Amino acid sequence: MFSIFSTETLDLFSAFSSISSRLHSMASPYLLLLLLIPVLPLIFLLVLAFLARPRPAKVPVKGRHVFITGGSSGIGLAMALQAASEGARVSILARNQAKLEEARDTIRLATGKEVTILSADVRDAESVARAIEEAGPIDILIANQGVFIPQELELQDMKEIRFQVEVNLMGTFHLIKAALPGMRQNTRKTGLPASIAIISSQAGQVGVYGYTAYSASKFALRGLAEALQHEVISDKIHVSLVFPPDTETPGLAEEQKRRPELTNLIVASSGGMKADAVAKKALDGIKSGTFIVSCNFEGVMLAIATAGLSPQSSYLTAFFEVFGAGFMRFVGLCFQWNWFTIIEKFNAKNNRS
Ligand SMILES: NC(=O)C1=CN([C@@H]2O[C@H](COP(=O)(O)OP(=O)(O)OC[C@H]3O[C@@H](n4cnc5c(N)ncnc54)[C@H](OP(=O)(O)O)[C@@H]3O)[C@@H](O)[C@H]2O)C=CC1
């Protein structure tokens, strides 16, 4: 007689059913526990979905006013280009008028869009306020201006230390203070979520040789951003903090002329990126209302290792943070081991130890 089961299959089948019936009568609590193993993470994901705050949001870019500082060069210019091509009304602010005009021409040529250019120094609160007044109420503020002058603290002039803190940190205060009242009014009127994005650096997540002043200015932005998110969430304003690695920009080319050898060696732990790719990550983060925005794989690891008590809207990222924390601390210690070994060897070779 024809059967779809071979004798082996039937044997296996009867063996399995006799085992399972035995298990069923003897050990059903264990089976239940076994079943729970895959279910538990799912339950935990549900808990995290309940906990994640601020709640996930979509911040539209099309048809909205995007204001970008440092928009005449590098990452800022790349963001301005992308925002303009996505149908935003874009304003860019920087000091140098000639570079601003050049950026405006570049954007017009690439997208056919006209951007507003504003010449101001972010260190001057009054001219920042005037520029923002002139540009009109903002929906998406991107504080991207930044200066980086790497040097060992002992060798660096106080003038250069102050310069970095003033542009990177104080400049960001001036911008947010000037833009916030108009942004609140705008979100109340339109009901649409808005965004304040701040461009930090991976050197704002981990201190790096040669970056005492720069890292301090960028770490400070995190405190600003975390506290600010509490203060603006009731008006649907989402804060994003972007942490790029070394990025090919005119600023980086300038920096590399005087970067200490040890800074180069340590910074190489994270892969470099193109300005366009960083701009895309930043805009995607802004549009999804993401608080911590990483740009490359090393950046994702850094974000998990330094999650701290930051806001987290994504339950999936929260899941990786909770279960990755211990392991990523270990990976971080391996990196620190490597960096201290590099420093030790370098200083021994150069008779500096
Ligand atoms: N490139 C990199 O490797 C990385 C950069 N970053 C950060 O990304 C941001 C952009 O960097 P990047 O594109 O490389 O920089 P660039 O040097 O290429 O461009 C900097 C921009 O900021 C403007 N700017 C500088 N100082 C002031 C000021 N006082 N007031 C107003 N505008 C100012 C510049 O215009 P002007 O000089 O005319 O004022 C320019 O438009 C910075 O915050 C930087 O710290 C973070 C990680 C890595």
Ligand SMILES: CCCCCCCCCCCCCCCC(=O)[C@@H](N)CO
């Ligand atoms: C837990 C595992 C962590 C693993 C990855 C660690 C990598 C850290 C590298 C730090 C790179 C800092 C780049 C700063 C670039 C910058 O801001 C300058 N170009 C100035 O603008």
